[in-house]
Amino acid sequence: MSGRGPSRVRALSVAGTDPTGGAGVQADLKSFAAHGAYGMAVVTALVAQNTHGVRAVHVPDVAFLRAQLDAVGDDVTVDAVKLGMLGTRDVVEEVAAWLRRTRPPVVVLDPVMVATSGDRLLDAGAEQAVRALVARADLVTPNLPELGVLLDERRAPSWAAAVDQARRLARSAGVTVLLKGGHLDDDVSPDAVVDARTVVELEAVRVSTTSTHGTGCSLSAAVAALRPRRPDWVSAARDAKEWLTGAIAAGEALQVGSGRGPVDHLHHVPTLGARAFSVEAWDAVADLRAACDALPFVRALADGTLPTDAFEAYLHQDALYLGVYARVLARASELAPDPVAQAFFARGAAGCLDVEAQLHRDRLGRSDRVHRSGASVVTRAYVDHLAAVGAHGSYAQVLAAVLPCYWLYADVGARILARAGDLAAHPFGDWVGTYGDPGFAALADEARRLTDEAAREVGAGERARMLAAFVTSCEHEVAFFDQVAVRAAHGEVDLRSAVPVTAG
Numbered sequence: 001m002s003g004r005g006p007s008r009v010r011a012l013s014v015a016g017t018d019p020t021g022g023a024g025v026q027a028d029l030k031s032f033a034a035h036g037a038y039g040m041a042v043v044t045a046l047v048a049q050n051t052h053g054v055r056a057v058h059v060p061d062v063a064f065l066r067a068q069l070d071a072v073g074d075d076v077t078v079d080a081v082k083l084g085m086l087g088t089r090d091v092v093e094e095v096a097a098w099l100r101r102t103r104p105p106v107v108v109l110d111p112v113m114v115a116t117s118g119d120r121l122l123d124a125g126a127e128q129a130v131r132a133l134v135a136r137a138d139l140v141t142p143n144l145p146e147l148g149v150l151l152d153e154r155r156a157p158s159w160a161a162a163v164d165q166a167r168r169l170a171r172s173a174g175v176t177v178l179l180k181g182g183h184l185d186d187d188v189s190p191d192a193v194v195d196a197r198t199v200v201e202l203e204a205v206r207v208s209t210t211s212t213h214g215t216g217c218s219l220s221a222a223v224a225a226l227r228p229r230r231p232d233w234v235s236a237a238r239d240a241k242e243w244l245t246g247a248i249a250a251g252e253a254l255q256v257g258s259g260r261g262p263v264d265h266l267h268h269v270p271t272l273g274a275r276a277f278s279v280e281a282w283d284a285v286a287d288l289r290a291a292c293d294a295l296p297f298v299r300a301l302a303d304g305t306l307p308t309d310a311f312e313a314y315l316h317q318d319a320l321y322l323g324v325y326a327r328v329l330a331r332a333s334e335l336a337p338d339p340v341a342q343a344f345f346a347r348g349a350a351g352c353l354d355v356e357a358q359l360h361r362d363r364l365g366r367s368d369r370v371h372r373s374g375a376s377v378v379t380r381a382y383v384d385h386l387a388a389v390g391a392h393g394s395y396a397q398v399l400a401a402v403l404p405c406y407w408l409y410a411d412v413g414a415r416i417l418a419r420a421g422d423l424a425a426h427p428f429g430d431w432v433g434t435y436g437d438p439g440f441a442a443l444a445d446e447a448r449r450l451t452d453e454a455a456r457e458v459g460a461g462e463r464a465r466m467l468a469a470f471v472t473s474c475e476h477e478v479a480f481f482d483q484v485a486v487r488a489a490h491g492e493v494d495l496r497s498a499v500p501v502t503a504g
């Protein structure tokens with residue numbers, strides 16, 4: 001074991017079940033995980049319920065509850081416990097006895113009494129025992145009706161009256177109260193952290209949704225998981241509530257059940273379980289890849305029938321392109337989050353400039369044609385796209401935009417090489433031979449790995465922008481190959497109308 005303490009908060013839920021996963025221990029475990037805690041659960045009651053309501057409740061013998069609590073307590077240090085549905089007076093008293101034996105440093109009590117569906121989850125005769133348990137907790141999280149019951153008063157008629165009740169409960173029980181405003185008839189859904197001296201309101205808009213099943217469970221579990229790593233209840237509750245509001249807003253998209261649905265506990269990590277960005281992106285450009293192979297230029301380059309003029313015009317555009325591409329790779333290096341990526345793209349930028357210089361010196365320099373024209377409209381369109389993403393896009397977007405030049409190019413090149421046959425007899429054999437360079441394939445692999453790594457850090461919107469940048473670059477790649485062949489077919493390959501390239 002490491003001497004630096006546990007890597008995660010060890011959080012325990014003591015609650016009932018919900019087989020549809022929206023409330024009870026199932027929700028608590030998701031909530032713990034969503035906040036980086038290691039989750040554990042002791043079941044107080046088995047509840048046959050779904051998003052419409054509760055069908056049956058089975059409360060096992062309390063001796064079995066004790067056995068579960070002791071099994072955890074005898075072996076595992078619990079950093080925080082969240083108490084949810086307790087159901088009967090016997091269960092409440094058993095849990096109170098356990099707290100007397102082993103008291104974890106953080107105890108959050110959600111005084112579950114009635115489900116969102118209106119079904120009772122606590123025997124009427126157990127209310128007094130729950131009142132006594134409140135004094136054993138550090139934080140109690142009642143909704144409006146539960147707060148009234150805990151004080152043996154009527155449900156507060158207004159938010160101000162509820163805050164007043166919460167203050168009185170905090171004083172009488174020596175506990176901090178997280179008062180929940182979900183039951184207010186209002187277009188906001190505030191909560192408040194109330195102790196004997198202070199009231200801190202946590203504001204939130206009310207989300208218009210049917211996905212409110214298990215909100216109370218999820219919130220109290222989140223606060224329990226966060227508290228060991230926050231300086232006070234207010235900061236733990238504020239972070240938990242902000243997360244919950246997002247989880248409620250994302251709930252309907254889960255399409256779980258036809259009643260009051262659950263919240264999306266993992267809404268803030270939408271890429272969990274998603275396919276790697278590169279796999280999704282590659283599928284998205286399947287048609288473009290097929291189109292690329294079918295281009296007259298690509299076929300003529302592979303079989304050696306491409307006119308030399310056309311080949312040189314292509315190389316000339318390639319050299320102009322690489323000059324700007326190098327700048328965008330340098331931008332990726334500038335934005336890179338770590339030295340590995342930073343060095344990779346810096347080397348990539350330098351490598352492009354070397355290739356560009358070599359093209360002019362060795363291939364175009366030997367040519368008896370003088371390539372003075374600037375970048376074609378097609379070349380400019382591609383580099384303008386790259387430069388725009390470089391200027392305004394995030395690191396992840398820049399990587400998605402530069403990836404096709406590595407990957408699509410290596411992919412098309414491999415098939416050109418395969419079709420070219422005997423390179424010694426091929427008019428562009430030395431050039432086509434470079435498509436088989438294992439060094440370039442390795443660079444393409446690394447660029448793809450870094451792009452996937454960047455994609456894992458981003459949300460759904462940013463990932464969609466990455467995909468758009470990638471697809472656009474692929475479209476430009478295809479147009480880039482196609483530009484010379486079309487002109488060659490018309491017998492004009494020197495691109496006289498081109499305008500000089502402007503670097504990004």
Ligand SMILES: Nc1ncnc2c1ncn2[C@@H]1O[C@H](COP(=O)(O)OP(=O)(O)O)[C@@H](O)[C@H]1O
Binds near residue numbers: 143191215216244
């Ligand atoms: N429609 C909603 N929009 C935003 N927040 C909500 C909504 N409904 C409930 N909440 C929040 O969910 C949490 C649980 O609230 P509440 O419904 O009062 O408790 P319970 O689920 O125990 O009945 C609170 O933070 C509350 O503010």
Ligand SMILES: Cc1ncc(COP(=O)(O)O)c(N)n1
Binds near residue numbers: 024085
């Ligand atoms: C096992 C269990 N515990 C608690 C609730 C309350 O859920 P809600 O937050 O919807 O009131 C529930 N429905 N089931």
